[in-house]
Amino acid sequence: MVLPSAAAQYRSGDTEYRYRPDSELYYLAGTTEPETLMVLVGGHDPRFVLFVRPRDETEELWTGPRLGPDAAAERFGADECYPLAEIDARLPGLLQAGGRIHYRLGGSERADAFIRGALELARNSGRRRGTGPRGLDDPGEILDELRLRKDADEIEAIRVAARISAEGHRLGAAAVAAGVGEWVVEAAVEAGFRAAGATGPGFATIVGSGANGCVLHYVENRDTISDGALVLIDAGAEAALYNGDITRTYPASGSFSDTQREVYRIVEAARLAAVEQVAPGVTIASVHDAAARVIVDGLVGLGVLSGSTEELLGESAHRPFFPHQTSHWLGLDVHDPGDYAHAGESRVLEPGMVFTIEPGLYFRPGLCDGSAARLSGIGVRIEDDVLVTDEGCEVLTASLPTAEHEVEALVGAR
Numbered sequence: 001m002v003l004p005s006a007a008a009q010y011r012s013g014d015t016e017y018r019y020r021p022d023s024e025l026y027y028l029a030g031t032t033e034p035e036t037l038m039v040l041v042g043g044h045d046p047r048f049v050l051f052v053r054p055r056d057e058t059e060e061l062w063t064g065p066r067l068g069p070d071a072a073a074e075r076f077g078a079d080e081c082y083p084l085a086e087i088d089a090r091l092p093g094l095l096q097a098g099g100r101i102h103y104r105l106g107g108s109e110r111a112d113a114f115i116r117g118a119l120e121l122a123r124n125s126g127r128r129r130g131t132g133p134r135g136l137d138d139p140g141e142i143l144d145e146l147r148l149r150k151d152a153d154e155i156e157a158i159r160v161a162a163r164i165s166a167e168g169h170r171l172g173a174a175a176v177a178a179g180v181g182e183w184v185v186e187a188a189v190e191a192g193f194r195a196a197g198a199t200g201p202g203f204a205t206i207v208g209s210g211a212n213g214c215v216l217h218y219v220e221n222r223d224t225i226s227d228g229a230l231v232l233i234d235a236g237a238e239a240a241l242y243n244g245d246i247t248r249t250y251p252a253s254g255s256f257s258d259t260q261r262e263v264y265r266i267v268e269a270a271r272l273a274a275v276e277q278v279a280p281g282v283t284i285a286s287v288h289d290a291a292a293r294v295i296v297d298g299l300v301g302l303g304v305l306s307g308s309t310e311e312l313l314g315e316s317a318h319r320p321f322f323p324h325q326t327s328h329w330l331g332l333d334v335h336d337p338g339d340y341a342h343a344g345e346s347r348v349l350e351p352g353m354v355f356t357i358e359p360g361l362y363f364r365p366g367l368c369d370g371s372a373a374r375l376s377g378i379g380v381r382i383e384d385d386v387l388v389t390d391e392g393c394e395v396l397t398a399s400l401p402t403a404e405h406e407v408e409a410l411v412g413a414r
Contacts, residue, residue: 001139002101002115003028004108005036018200022107023332024143026241029076033067035084037111041097047079049094054083092118096132102139140337147331148338149352154331155387157242158354159396161198162385164237165244166400168192172207172235173410176250178227182207185233186221193237202243203334206234213249213379214362216324225252230260232379236334243334245356246397247383254411256404259374263361264404266298267380270359271402274326278349278357278386278393285346288326289313291359295322298361304372321362327355330385349388354396358383 006022021032037051055068073081095118122132172189204219213232236245270291277290299305329336360381385396
């Protein structure tokens with residue numbers, strides 16, 4: 001298995017974004033330095049090999065201390081650790097040790113070239129010697145399953161990220177008011193993350209007021225909050241490279257209107273129904289189904305849909321108003337890897353799995369007419385992070401309330 005570090009990303013010219021390590025490399029090796037390359041060799045002579053940047057006083061003056069090969073080998077427990085300059089001499093031999101290579105093409109131009117060279121060499125000469133790699137596999141075939149089940153240290157890291165995410169949300173809610181810019185609320189949320197010890201947001205913070213809350217990934221945050229509008233905040237902190245992910249929907253006035261309250265109660269009931277489903281042995285699909293059933297019943301009650309619940313679910317009649325799934329895996333990546341189904345069967349939940357529960361209702365302008373036109377521009381999403389336990393589930397984000405009166409009390413609170 002060959003895992004390169006994440007490449008540096010540039011905002012423009014030579015201005016770099018803050019470096020974020022590759023999740024797979026960090027998961028296996030713990031290293032966060034740019035330009036690192038990890039090789040795992042199996043078989044009769046298993047080895048953990050790292051290639052890292054050498055010490056360099058001039059470079060370290062600009063970008064900070066480097067470990068160098070000796071310190072990296074000691075810190076990460078590598079069997080062998082070499083400076084990057086030795087990749088050309090050593091990597092080809094390491095690649096010939098396996099029958100297949102677990103590597104994702106496109107991760108590194110330099111590594112790509114070595115991988116292609118190893119496969120070509122094996123095709124040309126391997127038939128006679130019976131050695132060398134004959135195929136390429138995605139590392140995710142092994143790593144995705146490992147990462148899906150969190151160990152105790154990972155769970156604690158996510159708990160910390162969830163706690164910080166909730167603290168940032170409280171500061172964001174306190175900034176919500178008519179006449180305030182969405183960007184001001186965004187700044188309050190992210191300042192809360194940093195003040196509580198996070199490296200920053202795990203993804204672009206969403207602050208959607210009014211109809212902007214109906215845009216699922218609205219990140220411009222450039223409008224001014226209108227009087228009486230709802231404000232949907234979807235934000236999560238990254239701490240120790242693990243992520244939280246919370247959504248709450250707040251009334252800018254500090255109190256939901258009657259119509260807004262109707263919609264909010266439906267979404268909150270859907271969230272509760274989904275949380276109640278979470279337990280070992282239950283499928284991830286059943287979590288979504290529980291939320292979707294409540295959403296359909298709610299849409300019927302609002303006069304948006306008509307018909308039996310079973311028929312409407314079978315027709316996916318709710319999809320224009322609830323177009324996304326209820327859950328995604330959560331961990332080192334906000335949308336952590338792991339299949340949701342295999343061979344046509346939904347994934348069965350196991351202790352140690354962490355995912356979101358985030359039902360929503362979005363009435364985009366023009367989507368409703370007649371008596372339902374009163375709902376136009378209302379967007380509500382409520383999202384929590386949950387851990388599957390031996391007994392059922394733990395809501396990791398429960399410190400941030402969802403009950404409507406408690407949500408109202410957070411608005412403008414200082």
